[in-house]
Amino acid sequence: MKTFEELGVSSEIRKAIEEMGYENPMPVQEEVIPYLLGEGNDVVALAQTGTGKTAAFGLPLLQKIDVNKRVPQALILCPTRELCLQIAGDLNDYSKYIDDLKILPVYGGSSIESQIRSMKAGVHIIVATPGRLIDLIERKVAHLETVNNVVMDEADEMLNMGFTDSINSILEKVPENRNTLMFSATMSPEISRIAKTYLHNAKEITIGTKNEGSKNVTHTAYTIHARDKYAALKRIVDFYPQIYGIIFCRTRKETQEIADKLIQDGYSADSLHGELSQAQRDLVMQKFRQHHLQLLVATDVAARGLDVNDLTHVINYGLPDDTESYTHRSGRTGRAGKTGISIAIINLREKGKLREIEKIINKRFNIGQLPSGKDICQQQLIKVIDDIEKVKVDEDEIASFLPGIYRKFEWLSKEDLIKRVVSSEFNRFLDYYKNAPEIEAPNSSDRGDRGDRDFARKDRGTDRDKSARKAENGYTRLFLNLGKMDGFYANQIIELINRNMKKQRTNIGRIDLMKNFSFFEVDEKQANSVVESLNGVNFNGRKVIVEVAGENTGKSDRSGHKRSDSSRRDDDRGRKPRPSREDRGYTSSRGPKKQRQEKESTEFKESNKKDDWQQFFPNNDEGFARRKKK
Template sequence: MTTFESLGLQENLLKAVTDLGFVSPTPIQEKAIPVLLGGDRDFVGLAQTGTGKTAAFGLPLLHQLDTKVRNVQGLILCPTRELCLQITNDLKNFSKYLGDVNIVAVYGGTSIGMQLRDLKRGAHIVVATPGRLLDIIERGAINFDNVRYAVLDEADEMLNMGFQEDINSILSNTPEEKTTWLFSATMPTEVRRIAQKYMEDPFELTVGGKNTGNANIEHEYYVVRPRDKYAALKRIVDYNPDIFGIIFTRTKIESQEIAESLIKDGYNADALHGDLTQQQRDKVMKRFREKNLQVLVATDVAARGIDVDNVTHVINYELPDDVENYTHRSGRTARAGRSGVSIAIVSGRDIGKIRQIERVIGKKFEKAEVPDGFAVCEKQLFALVHRVHNVTVNEEQIDPYLTRIYEEFADLSKEDIIRRFASLEFNEFLEYYQDAPDLNVKEGPRGSDEHSMTRRNSGKFTRLFINLGSVDNFTRGDMLRFICDNAGIRGNKIGRIDLKGVYSFFEVENDAAPQVQSGFKQVEHNGRSVRIETSQDGDKRKPGGGGGYRSYGDRPKKTWSGSEDGGFRPRREYSKSGSGGGFRPKRG
């Protein structure tokens, strides 16, 4: 077995790699690192997302860094802020024993002043998105005279996002004698042109077949009617109680709508898309990395560069227009040798695209059936039983209460206790799925989920004003939770939410409007009194009208939070965390 020691890396890097728990290099690392340690040859590496490319170029770059020279020696370009931060964090972890190594991340959506100050203090390596780096170059705030290595990571995606001219401008400011390393999942004509223009006789390495997917990913597709897509999504999530996944949509609007509907139906979900501020994106990603989100609903561009361990499922709510983007999506799971599942929810007209993707990735999709109500309930019940069986008992903490607990259960047999315990948490699921319809496309009857959607859309809503908005770091999901917490109502009572800058409007079912106004009489947010008023325009509308979101039906009203022992545990409500508008589970 190949080891990192056999690749020729210096001792301080090997020590950091050991600390990170790396045992043996991935194929791209095993083949690329010895070549890159030579330091004098251009390099093209083709490998899929999640194969360990950052370490493949990061370790050789750090190995050859002259830490005594306080100038930019390495430049790494990548397509998104998330990937920029991920690469920077990885390089800092790799270099922890190298001494004073300064690695600066340069990306848009945050203060350029702070980044300028970081650069002024002297950077050994700059990790950047093209747009922000051009701004800094135009200000004359960076000197590339000492750049020895230029790395283009996810080059195909940078070109897909329209950065070709920016890349040309940036590379033209670097020395001609530098060494260029290019990493990409695919090699379209535009990437090949970059290689020909800026490289001389590069060493080319392909790990796996070109455009092929990760061998550890299972691919499934479910065929449903378009109107049943959301109901099928919920059922698939419920059938996988331990899911920690990403749901992909085509548009920013759809990602926000799906996330809001999932929140209303009791799931811990949030959206990630280009309309969020950097602060909002960071907050969403922090919750996802900490597993305080069960599912993240994202667009292709927003999810680029997400490198989160243990993502179990990727769900394609809509298949991408570009077949190659499917490979990028599915690569969010099964990272670092793990296994994962990539799911597509499609209608009959999408079968041709499924076959096209199969040819590109070289793997067959398994046609799966949307599970029926009995199967979902069974999965949920035994997931609950499994968590209880494996829970860690804190003997010292619980011991003072055991006498009273035993007395309470004295008249019950073991079998009675088990039945009551299972029913306590499980009755809601049993009731909800008791008459669940078949959602698979071969069946004809209309489902109760659609009926539920129609029922919810038919109610009259009152439009209310609230003096909080996006400047208070609220997303629409945050606003929904904030309203429900303080008013003591469920999310299915809330209709459309129009988030503005310093204020917002939201709709609430008429019978719940007095409770909402009463619940906010003495509420403060960050030291400011929160004010709720009936909208003066008297506009009462149905959610979904006038460009609002679509409501998608009901679910047992539980929310879920991440747990270290795997899966998600039920929690009953939220409480304010007291800072930054965030939320945490209420105890007791």
């Protein structure tokens, strides 16, 4: 194993990182640092979060800065405010002994005026989210002509969040002879396209296997009835008393509901989702980073770029719609050589998605059995004993109180005293699980009762359910005439909105993708602007149609007649829609087969020729033979 000195890291930087506890370089650092210290070396690095990426690109960037020239020389793009601040903080720590080096984090949700002042004062390294950097470029404050090193951290996340156009615009303003480094957890087609467009003869460095999850993470799945999901979550959390983890949910509403339930049940938990203000998000994250919270319940969007050390568990309360997102979720534990556990709580309907994830991460899930009440009580009892053993006793401070304490407890034996001390902490779990029914695991032939099917349908959401959904409070639900059959997915909806709503940031809520069309929610104050901006836009040769979703949205043609999915798609593509039932001559609400039978029955009665009944009902010989006998 090489040392940082052998990799070419300068003495000033080595002194700072040694004080931080860095001893030997991690694999990604060993691969990337020497290459980036050279000139004209572009890199695409595939590595999970927590593998030492920040030091891998940060150390060579810092070493190549000429502090005598106070102009932007390096640019680091990242998806979220939290990651932006974390990278800037790490770089400041690494450069502790480099005098006069200026690093500026640039992100939304903070005063742009103060960032403008700092930018005008002169900086060497800009760490930015794409949206805010575009704002500063348009205000002619951020000048990138002198940048000679560009890093895109968590590039796949930035693309998923719809920043493709912003990244393209930024890279066009940076000199072509720059060094460019892309860090990504997964190699998607979009990552490959950007790499081919903006990188020159890029070296691909893969730590592990492409798209593979961290080797230090154990993946476990518990299959339960959908109705037992929350009870299963509590058992898992109770079985790991020292848990420090993130619980991922699919929607903001579910995130808040689960967090509220956990808090009510006495757990140290809080929520993180898009409806929280920036101040609320910062407060929650501060409590979580300081270990004042054990559990953070979050959506994928809210947790993007979240970097927290020492997570023991990641729990997937709902599997992500985009299976590659699972890689990012599980990569938040098992960092820096430590081990972690990624748990998925699934029902029978999600087994197919589990198989897809296994292919992506190139690992098999351990199919676990939920711990019994007895198992949980045993784990909690061990925790109580461990906590008592670790209590520090201040002999001097407690000495004056001990005579009174001894007198109070003199009637108790040592055994009775131990039982009481342990039970004071342990009784809550003992009482809860004493009579708690065990959670039955469904078998492959078990379709579940109707209540379970209804719960699962509500949890997963069929196309019919999605069409009938109502928008969350403060949001308006919009219809879009593009769906999965058009190769249209959630990240493209976000990108479409970002590209056509340049003047303002749009708050996007739930996105429901269906076969031939989609629904998405936006802030009700921005709904009209979104409709006006997107209507008529071209997407891969198709004209985009957006409208406020109503009860029949997506179910009628432009003349107001009900239509099928196929006719709706024909209409969207400019072909003649299928004629309505009335246009085809049906005046009854009954189907054509029923109408034909009624007509033939009437003719039969009027003809009164019972021997000729076969000519009217050739396919029902047996039934009418009985009628003829009567």
